[in-house]
Amino acid sequence: MTLSLSERSAPFPLTRRAAIAGGAAAAAFLSVGARGAVRLPQGLFSLGVASGDPLPDGVILWTRLAPEPMAGDGGMPPVSVPVRWEVAEDRLFARVVRSGTAQAEPRWGHSVHIDARGLLAGRSYFYRFIAGGESSPVGRTKTAPAPGAMVDRLRLCFSSCQKYEVGYYAAWRHVVEEDPDLILFLGDYIYEGAPGTVGKKDVVRVHRNPEPIDIAGYRIRYATYKQDPLLQAAHHAAPWALTWDDHEVANDYAGALAEDNADPAVFLRRRAAAYQAYYEHQPIRAHAPKGPDMRIYRKLDWGALAQLQIVDDRQYRGPHACQPPGLIEAHKRYLGTIPDCADLRELGRTMLGATQERWLDDALGTSKAQWNLLAQQTLMTQARVMDPGDTSDAVHYSADNWSGYPAARDQIFRRWAEAGTSNPLALGGDIHAFAAADIRHPDRPDGPPIASEFVGGSISSLRPDPDFKRLAPENGLAFAEAYVRGYGRLDIDAKGGQVTFRGLDDALREDSGIRDIARFALESGRPGLHTQAV
Numbered sequence: 252m253t254l255s256l257s258e259r260s261a262p263f264p265l266t267r268r269a270a271i272a273g274g275a276a277a278a279a280f281l282s283v284g285a286r287g288a289v290r291l292p293q294g295l296f297s298l299g300v301a302s303g304d305p306l307p308d309g310v311i312l313w314t315r316l317a318p319e320p321m322a323g324d325g326g327m328p329p330v331s332v333p334v335r336w337e338v339a340e341d342r343l344f345a346r347v348v349r350s351g352t353a354q355a356e357p358r359w360g361h362s363v364h365i366d367a368r369g370l371l372a373g374r375s376y377f378y379r380f381i382a383g384g385e386s387s388p389v390g391r392t393k394t395a396p397a398p399g400a401m402v403d404r405l406r407l408c409f410s411s412c413q414k415y416e417v418g419y420y421a422a423w424r425h426v427v428e429e430d431p432d433l434i435l436f437l438g439d440y441i442y443e444g445a446p447g448t449v450g451k452k453d454v455v456r457v458h459r460n461p462e463p464i465d466i467a468g469y470r471i472r473y474a475t476y477k478q479d480p481l482l483q484a485a486h487h488a489a490p491w492a493l494t495w496d497d498h499e500v501a502n503d504y505a506g507a508l509a510e511d512n513a514d515p516a517v518f519l520r521r522r523a524a525a526y527q528a529y530y531e532h533q534p535i536r537a538h539a540p541k542g543p544d545m546r547i548y549r550k551l552d553w554g555a556l557a558q559l560q561i562v563d564d565r566q567y568r569g570p571h572a573c574q575p576p577g578l579i580e581a582h583k584r585y586l587g588t589i590p591d592c593a594d595l596r597e598l599g600r601t602m603l604g605a606t607q608e609r610w611l612d613d614a615l616g617t618s619k620a621q622w623n624l625l626a627q628q629t630l631m632t633q634a635r636v637m638d639p640g641d642t643s644d645a646v647h648y649s650a651d652n653w654s655g656y657p658a659a660r661d662q663i664f665r666r667w668a669e670a671g672t673s674n675p676l677a678l679g680g681d682i683h684a685f686a687a688a689d690i691r692h693p694d695r696p697d698g699p700p701i702a703s704e705f706v707g708g709s710i711s712s713l714r715p716d717p718d719f720k721r722l723a724p725e726n727g728l729a730f731a732e733a734y735v736r737g738y739g740r741l742d743i744d745a746k747g748g749q750v751t752f753r754g755l756d757d758a759l760r761e762d763s764g765i766r767d768i769a770r771f772a773l774e775s776g777r778p779g780l781h782t783q784a785v
Contacts, residue, residue, distance in 0.1 A: 279384040281330060289328045291383035292318035298474060299483035300380060302392035303491040303534030304551060305433070309368035310392050310490055312336055313534035314380045316361040320474035321459060323467025327361045335381040336365050342377050342389060355382070359539065360470055362531040372397040373554075390487045393432060396554030399619070403744060405553050409435040409707045410738035411496065411628070411680025413476070414442045416454045418711030418758035420481035422738050425753065425765045427488045429740060434489050435559070437680035438496025438628040439712065440533075441472050443525075453713060455759055464521050469528030477532060481761065486534075492551055493533055494561050496628045496681055500525040503587065503651050505568050507543075512579045519543040548607050550614055557743060558620035560611060562627050567604025571650040572597075588638040589650045595657065602656040611663065616670040621775060622743050623672050629653060629681035631660055631704050632688045634726040637718045652681065661693035668692050668701050674775055677704035678741070683714030684733040685752045686723075687771055689779050700779035705750050705771070707739025708732075711758050729780050730769050737765060748773040749783070 280288045297320045301313045316334070319326025332355045340346040349369055355361040363380065370376060373396040380387040396402045408431045410422065426434060445462040447454035460471040476482060497503050500522050507515040507522075523543040530540055537547050545566070551559040570579065573589035589595065603611065615623065629652040636654075638647040648654040667675045677690065685708045689700035714733045723731035735754035742748045754768040772781040 281328075281332060289330055291328070291332065292326055293383075293385065294318040295383050295385050296380065296387040298477040298532070299486055300378070300387050300390040301486035301491060301534040302378065302390055302489075303493065304536035304549070305393060305395045305490045307372035307395045307397050309366060309370055310376075310394055311534045311536050312338075312363075312365040312367050312378050312380075312390075312392070313532075314363050314387055315531060316355050316363075316382060317474060320478060321471055323470055324357070325361055325470065325474075327357065329357045331356050332361060332382055334363050336363070336367070336378065337381070338367050338370065338376050338378045340374075340376065342391075344377070344379070348376070360466075360528075360531040364534070366536070370394050372400065373402075388483070388487055392490045395552060396556075398552065398554070400554035401745070402554035402556040404748075405433070405557050405622075405741070405743050406431045407433045407435055407624075407741045408738055409437060409626075409678050409680075409741065410710050411437040411707070412439040412683055412709035412712035413482070414439070414498075414712040415476055415479075416442070416447050416457055417713050418455065418736060419761040419763075420479050420485075420710060421755055421758060421761055421763035422710045422736065422753075422765070423481040423485040424761075425755075426485050426738060431489050431740070432553075434485060434491045435626055435678065436491060436493045437626060437678065437707070438494055439498040439681065440493065440495070440529075441469075441476050442498045442712075443469075443472065443501055444498075463528075464524070466524040466527055469525050470531065473528055473532040491534060492559060492561060492626065493535055494547060494563060494626060494628065495529060495565060497565060497651075499529050500565070503585070504565065505570055505585075505651075506566065508570055508579065508585075511584045512582045514582070548603075548610065552620065555619065555621060556745065557622040557624055558614075558618045559624045559626050560614050560618075562603055562607065562611060562625070564602045564628050567607055568602045568656070569600050572600060572655050573650065585650065587650055588636055588640075588647045589655065590638075590641075590645055590647055595648070595655065598658045600656055600658055602653065602659040608659075608662065612666050612670075615663075615666050615672045615675075618672060620673065621745060622674045622676065624741075625663070625675065625677045627677060627679055629679050630686055630706055631663075631677050631679065631690065632686070632727055633657060633660075634728070635722055637722075664690060664693050664701065674773075674778070675702040676741075676773075677702065678739070679704060679706040680709070682706060682719075683709045683712045683736075684716075684719055685730065685735065685737075685739075685754070685769065686728050686732075687730040687750070687752075687769065687780055688726075688728045702778050703771070703773075703780050705739055705741075705752075708735065708737045708752065708754070710738065711736060729782065730771075732768060735768055737768070743773060745775065747775050
């Protein structure tokens with residue numbers, strides 16, 4: 252079933268039957284014992300609904316009650332609120348198959364995460380929430396196919412980097428029209444910086460609160476993004492799988508180190524607030540964070556056809572390489588562009604941390620899927636960059652992506668080859684550009700490809716960098732485009748498939764058109780890029 256954008260995102264009116272079924276959750280007043288009754292404000296579902304991390308028998312359903320979304324507490328009274336949830340086979344909810352009531356608690360920003368189980372594999376469903384006499388917008392979701400099931404196809408749209416201030420979300424309008432089975436978001440859902448000024452440096456709309464450092468500030472920043480109708484419509488249209496990158500917390504952070512190497516204890520308090528806000532606003536299958544710690548790396552299977560290994564390259568990574576002595580001790584900003592140095596090549600340097608590395612090694616060795624999709628945040632290919640402060644011809648790399656952690660990256664490549672991982676593909680984001688490259692065994696750089704990687708552009712964030720495309724051939728990139736924003740679409744079946752890069756005509760317009768800017772054929776059992784004419 253394919254729904255129009257308006258059909259997918261429109262609220263469903265609360266009927267008398269639904270109000271009765273909702274019981275206490277449908278009442279505008281809450282009884283709070285000796286404190287009497289508390290009246291709930293209207294507009295509880297201003298941030299929409301979402302679903303994510305589908306399993307064969309279930310899916311995560313999300314909403315957050317926020318009648319005043321630009322307030323740190325969402326405008327909610329400091330009491331728990333019962334919220335009814337329903338999953339149905341039809342949009343009119345005549346055939347409800349699962350339902351229940353959950354508590355939206357103040358300490359979690361009145362967010363609700365439902366692990367709706369008991370559903371049938373490979374089926375589309377509709378879902379909604381009811382509270383305070385209101386019904387939420389209706390979302391559409393889909394369960395994964397049964398374990399080991401032969402699957403006709405998977406359509407997955409992937410992107411990252413949706414800075415609110417520098418563009419509109421026309422890309423999400425087109426993603427909805429693609430009718431994907433799953434949407435994969437690879438980091439930088441929000442940006443944490445201070446507000447810009449409209450008309451200056453490509454700012455078309457501004458963040459509505461100062462740079463967040465506490466839970467109230469991060470909630471307001473998420474609410475700014477979540478209120479965008481095109482982003483809401485994309486959440487209402489299909490289940491998502493997400494990971495984070497740096498801007499969900501602070502630019503270019505590495506583990507417990509901030510960009511400016513501030514006191515780690517202070518930074519970890521900020522990270523704790525940011526991780527809690529992330530949990531409060533995303534349909535992610537994860538336990539609630541404990542202080543500054545929250546595990547989000549995980550696997551998702553799509554029958555026998557595909558497995559996604561979704562990693563976290565921020566929380567556990569080591570310090571940036573090749574930094575001047577005393578930089579951390581002096582709390583000075585790290586160097587983002589670095590020369591080649593001995594530190595860069597140290598075998599113990601990690602992006603994922605030892606525990607996550609062992610988990611990934613096991614996943615790559617035990618996966619029975621025909622296609623294995625490594626969902627990671629950035630560009631994996633070792634890429635030279637220009638250092639504006641160095642006029643020599645010395646080679647420089649980004650300290651913040653896999654080029655700054657080559658041993659950790661090569662460990663993954665070797666594991667693909669050693670374990671015979673079937674049809675590995677790396678999907679990435681972060682760099683505000685489209686890129687495609689063959690991946691070769693690190694010990695046989697002139698050998699045949701063992702995999703391919705695709706970086707699917709950005710929803711709105713900018714990279715006005717002429718050197719990115721100019722240096723693409725010597726960096727081993729078969730395709731590079733830094734001036735067009737959009738997303739990637741992956742279509743795979745048992746024999747092969749296609750990756751299509753979709754580029755917006757103008758990300759400064761909500762009604763922007765879109766076009767294919769590159770296509771790459773995939774062949775099962777034959778790794779490497781096979782470019783197709785656009």
